[in-house]
Each structure stands twice: as structure tokens, then as C-alpha cells.
Amino acid sequence: MTDRLPHEKGFHVSWDQLHRDARALAWRLDGHGPDDGGWRMVVAITRGGMAPAMIVSRELDIRTVDTISVKSYNFQTRAEPQIIKAPNMDLVGDGTGVLIIDDLVDTGRTLEVVRATMPKAHVATVYAKPMGREQVETFITEVSQDTWIFFPWDMALQYVEPYRGTE
Ligand SMILES: O=P(O)(O)OC[C@H]1O[C@H](OP(=O)(O)OP(=O)(O)O)[C@H](O)[C@@H]1O
Ligand code: HPA
Numbered sequence: 001m002t003d004r005l006p007h008e009k010g011f012h013v014s015w016d017q018l019h020r021d022a023r024a025l026a027w028r029l030d031g032h033g034p035d036d037g038g039w040r041m042v043v044a045i046t047r048g049g050m051a052p053a054m055i056v057s058r059e060l061d062i063r064t065v066d067t068i069s070v071k072s073y074n075f076q077t078r079a080e081p082q083i084i085k086a087p088n089m090d091l092v093g094d095g096t097g098v099l100i101i102d103d104l105v106d107t108g109r110t111l112e113v114v115r116a117t118m119p120k121a122h123v124a125t126v127y128a129k130p131m132g133r134e135q136v137e138t139f140i141t142e143v144s145q146d147t148w149i150f151f152p153w154d155m156a157l158q159y160v161e162p163y164r165g166t167e
């Protein structure tokens, strides 16, 4: 697709960092729900939104958690987002008091599709790139558009050569 740049930089996020950043997201959202009831439900965008959604719902003591499944990428190549599974719309209603959580926004296409199904929900991501930033009401860290974010569930610890090499 033409809306993607080659990724010149990598931003590697550890579990520890993800936990800190998702907690920071929860604290930023705390007290900013609708006046007449606050946040009543979390909807995680699978799969990347599930770990942050768990941390946010734990911090904010929200027990009603559902998922929306959107598939947008095959590895680093973008395709049109497809909703594979919707949340329980009896619980979601028009989205008032609902927090939609994802790990990041990149082009914003995933969130565009998701927001259309829950127009009054509040969208929050841990990380954001400039192209999709307007699709998100609350986020923690912005990275440049040519950065690929590597999440801890996609990585493993492995040996690296010393900087000066070996004989
Ligand atoms: O703003 P966009 O350009 O739409 O990209 C962002 C979306 O892409 C990734 O999900 P992906 O579709 O790869 O699925 P996954 O969460 O199951 O890994 C990421 O977790 C976001 O949901
Ligand atoms: O930068 C990214 N990292 C991981 N998954 C993604 N999906 C879209 N952009 C990204």
C-alpha cells in the first residue's frame, strides 16, 4: 500500500515498559469518563490491545471487558481492516462510557473502522504515530511514522555480539 513508508527505525518495547506505559494511560484516563457514570466498559482491539486493556481495566477497576477483532496487517504489510468479531452491542450501546483500547495507532485505518461501530466511545492507545493521531483521544508516547514498534509478545531474548566484536 502507498500509505506505508519503509521503517527506518525500530522502537523495542519490553514487558516492563509496556506495563509502565499502559499504567500511565490508565492514570491519564482516570476521572475523565462521562460525568454521569464514568468509564463503565473496556473494549480491547485484538490482539495487540488485549495486554494494555487488561492493565487499564485493572487500574480503573472496570470489570466489563469485551473485544473487537480487527485484522489489518500480515506482518508489516497493510491490508484493508476487517471486523472479524464484534463486541456485545447490548452492553456497548452507543459507546457512552466505553473505553476502546489498542496498543498503537499507525495509519488510523483500524480505529476508523472501529469508531464507526461505537461513535460515542473514547479511544485510547499506548503509542501513536502522526498519521493516525487524530483517531485517538488519549495516548502516552508518540513515535515517528517511519518507526516500527516491536512489542514484547513478538520478541525473545537472544545473544548479541559485543560492540567491539571478538577475535
Ligand atoms: O492504525 P493502523 O495502520 O490501522 O494500525 C494499527 C493496528 O495494527 C496492529 O494490529 P494488527 O492488525 O496487525 O493485528 P494484531 O493486533 O492482531 O497484531 C496494531 O495492533 C493496531 O491494531
Ligand atoms: O509499528 C507497528 N508495530 C507493530 N504492529 C504494527 N501495526 C501497525 N504498525 C505497527
Ligand SMILES: [Mg+2]
Pocket (backbone or CB within 6 Å): 045, 046, 047, 048, 049, 102
Ligand atoms: Mg492490533
